[in-house]
Amino acid sequence: MFSLNILIVEDDSVSALLLQRALEKNNHQIIGIADTGEKALEILQENHSDIVMMDINLAGELDGITTTEIINERFDIPVVYLSASSDAETLNKVVGTNPSAYVIKPFNIRELNMVIELAIFKDRKEKELQKLNNQLEEKVKIRTAELYEANKELTKALEKEREINELKTRIVMNVSHGFKTPLTSILSSAQLLQMYAEKDHPFKQKIAKHGTKIENSVRALNNLLTSVLFFGKADANKMEYKPKKMYLGAFVKELLDTVKAGIENGVVIKTELGALPKTITSDQEILYQTFENLLSNAVKYSKDGGEVRFKLDFQDNFLIGEVKDFGIGIPKSEQSQLFDRFFRAKNVGIVEGSGLGLSIVKKCMEVMNGQIHFESEINKGTTFEVKIPVN
Template identity: 75%
Template sequence: MFSLKILITEDDTVSALLLKKALEKNHHEIIGMADSGEMALEILENNRADIVMMDINLSGKLDGIKTTEIINEKYNIPVVYLTASSDAETLQKVAVTNPSAYVIKPFNIRELNMVIELAIFKDKKEKELQNLNNELEEKVRQRTADLNEANKELQKALEKERELSELKSRIVQNVSHGFKTPLTSILSSAQLLQKYAEKDHPFKVKIAKHAGKIENSVRSLNSLLTSVLFFGKADADKMNYKPVRIYTASFLNEVVDMVKAGVENDVKIVTQFDKLPRMITSDMDLLYQILENLLSNAVKYSRDGGLVEFQVWVEDNLLKASIRDQGIGISPAEQSQLFDRFFRGKNVGLREGSGLGLSIVKKCVEVIGGKITFHTELSKGTTFLLEIPIK
């Protein structure tokens, strides 16, 4: 048994002396004997105690329970109650002060020693637990502070990114619109040159040839600027799904006619529109972008005299489409990049293009709430499959 510094608080002098003798026999040091709560608190002011033996009924204004409450708050020393009462009311009063132990008088020495050991052990474990709780609370507080600081930094970064994104969008739109006006003028001039070249002129053929080149270049630049403007709008989250009623056959034929007008490699487009409803409800602009880009790509990357199959049907409230070509295909190593902006396959050769078409398709499909998949084999062709929700 280890030696402890003990304060005895007992108003019965005989009981206090017997307790002192028993404790000293077990090598404990008695730092004082008090018969009132006031005296006990005075002794503790000037002496350190490991444990307090406390009678419930004391002389003076403070009883054992009130004295224990003060000791708990001020000194945090374990208290063992000594009392002759074991009724429920007394036990209930004692329990409120969270005593380390409770001994009923009369007690034997062995029982007393065991209670003291248990009281010290209980107090030690409670303090260890409290220390752990304090450390945990401090870590939580520190982590919370760190997270709050990190969140502030993240918010600043996001705000900066938003500002940069808005600035980029404004620059893109302003520059693109700035290009469109002179390009329109150039295109008009090229068309006038072609018209003048229809008359007899020594350089008629050359004028027509160069005017055609100018017109084609302007159309390519205009298409690129349109694509850039599209992504400026998409990046600014200004793309919305706007469904309208669409005359199905008329709409699809318009897309095909527009693509056919730009065919330069003698590729044929074969259509198959099976049992389509007279009208559907969808976003006409987004749907046009999707189909026109897929068909134009199919034609562009087909070999001269090749065939592009364009099939459309309706199933389970979905407009389904298949665009199949027999062109150059896409290598397995590059297929994961297919919808990336400005991506162009290594096998495209001298074919013109910005690498934005399929990125536009992907974004439009996402906004319209559809699905796009593809199957491709290098040098054998590519098939795109679409599923677009309609009403």
């Protein structure tokens, strides 16, 4: 067994002497013998001790339990109690001081040595555990401070990003609105040119041709600006669903007239209307964006002179629309990206487009709590179906 520096605190001189001899026989060093708690504290103040053998009943004002409490607080040294008493009241007092061990008198040397070894082992393990806990607490404290700083930086970055996004949205919307007015003027002028071309004029055909080009280009640019404005509102969380009573027949007529006016490839739209109610309650603007983009896309990616089928039906308070074309189709490998902003399939060739149309349709479905499904096959066409709740 390893050698220890031990303080004996015992008011019975005979018992103290016997204990000293027993401990010295096992190569331990006795740094002192105290018969009072006060004297024990004085010895510990001047000398290093690995362990204290403490009698509970002492001669001075401080008993063994009180002295142990002071030792725990000042010196953090393991204490082994020595007592001839093992009654419940004494044991309860002893437990409160967290002793390293408790030995009942009389004791034998072998038992005493075992108790001392266990007391030292317990003390060392507790101190190791405390050290690990302290290290862990320090690491947690450092990590918490790091996370706090990182969170502050992240908050600043997010706030900066929010400000930039707001600025971007304002710029986009202001610029888009700014373009709308001159575009309207250009469109009106192009239509007037075509009216003048109907009269007898040497350049009648050329005026009509270029007037039509201007009109179509303005419509395309106007549609692009409308799409940009749409996402500007969506990104700024200003897009709201505002259902109102609307006349469905007038809505369908306006929709088809607008889409047909922009057809340049001779595609024919065949319409099949089911048992539609005279009026429905929905957001007319969002509903228009949905079907206008689906029909315009179908026309755009159809073959020249081809056909687009538009079906509209009403069932159980749902407006069900189907747009089917027989055009270029969408490659299987790219169908998962179909609703991404600015995505355009690799097979679109020279067909002009912004890649925003289907993204708008998807967003409209989210706002109206609707559903959208599609099927597509290369060179055979694409079918979109939307199911929109209306009242």
